[in-house]
Amino acid sequence: MKTAGGSDAAKRRAGERAADEVADGFVVGLGTGSTTAYAIEALGRAVDDGLEIRGIPTSFQSRRLALEVGIPLTTLDAVEGIDLAIDGADQVADDPATDGYGALIKGGGAAHTREKLVDATADRFVVVADPSKLAPTLERSVPIEVIPDAHTVVADRVRDVGGEPTLREAEGKDGPVVTDNGNLVLDCAFGSIDDPEALATRLSRLPGVVEHGLFVGLADATYVGTDDGVEVRDY
Secondary structure, rough: OOOOOOOOHHHHHHHHHHHOOOOOOOEOOOEEOOOHHHHHHHHHHHHHHHOOOOOEOOHHHHHHHHHHOOOOEEEEEOOOOOEEEEEEEEEOOOOOOOOOOOOOOOOOOHHHHHHHHHHHHHHHHHEEEEEEEEEEOOOOOOEEEOOOOHHHHHHHHHHHOEEEEEOEEEEEEOOOOOOOOOOOOEEOOOOOOOOHHHHHHHOOOOOEEEEEOOOOOOEEEEEOOOOOOOOEEOO
């Protein structure tokens, strides 16, 4: 589920700082979430000023916002690659003394499957966040997108590897959340995740799993918006 917290000013600073990295002619991955929205809005203003880019949205939400601000859109199969992806995170492992430094938990908006595809394809992937998203060790529930027929089987397998799964329920309608891909989401609590890479590997091997929200070894940097400016973590 989505994380709350962090000031709008901090989110805006992080998003606009990432947008400054976009150069003329770039293909840009457009992530999902409140902090990334500031980056998309900043890119829209730059397009109005003459910047020529193409965006690849990761969700219905980011696609709609990009169209609203005038960013020309394309698709993965229509380009040779992605120059830069800008995306948020629900939690960022922020202890440089650990092997998991820079690992992410994403999927609060149930868009992590497309986000991971776009972020992993990009030449450079920049995370935008506010200080509330930072933690020494990942500990939030890990969203797992599953095909509908497999959600009970996957839930059992998650318990076998030490997790506690909960089917994500929709707000404003009866029944579960349905992703843009037509699948369901299990939010899986594992407690403190000391080895994100090992857990990511185990979850990826479960039949019925479309994608999970552990992003390990993908981020090149995190831009953390603060009250005073932007702090940069390079990985």
